[in-house]
Amino acid sequence: MEERERLQREVLKELLSYSESLIPAVQEIIEELRGTEKEDTKKFLSEVVAGINWEIEVYNQCASLLNEKSNFVDKKAMITAVKNLGACIGEGENSKIAKCLEEDFLPFLNKLALSAKMVV
Secondary structure (H helix, E strand, C coil): CCHHHHHHHHHHHHHHHHHHHHHHHHHHHHHHHHCCCCCCHHHHHHHHHHHHHHHHHHHHHHHHHHHHHCCCCCHHHHHHHHHHHHHHHHHCCHHHHHHHHHHHHHHHHHHHHHHHHHHC
């Protein structure tokens, strides 16, 4: 196994572990955004978005390996989702942010985790 592929497999193992925390965090922030905002909701949202960005970066670095076994992750849909989330956050409307996270990012994160499981 060449070095790059070995490193990709290692980071995908980290992604799987991280996804076990990130996916529930996304579900939790969706509920907060739809309900009564807590004092740390904005900070929590920022941390969740940073986590999503990390997983997107992992996907970008490992796409060739991930796509060998499956094509679960639609890169064009991911790019659109990122743009939508940026626009929603810019508007500051919690219900739109929650909808984007639920409809765009939860499926993306779940598909990415499934793809990573198939590789590692």
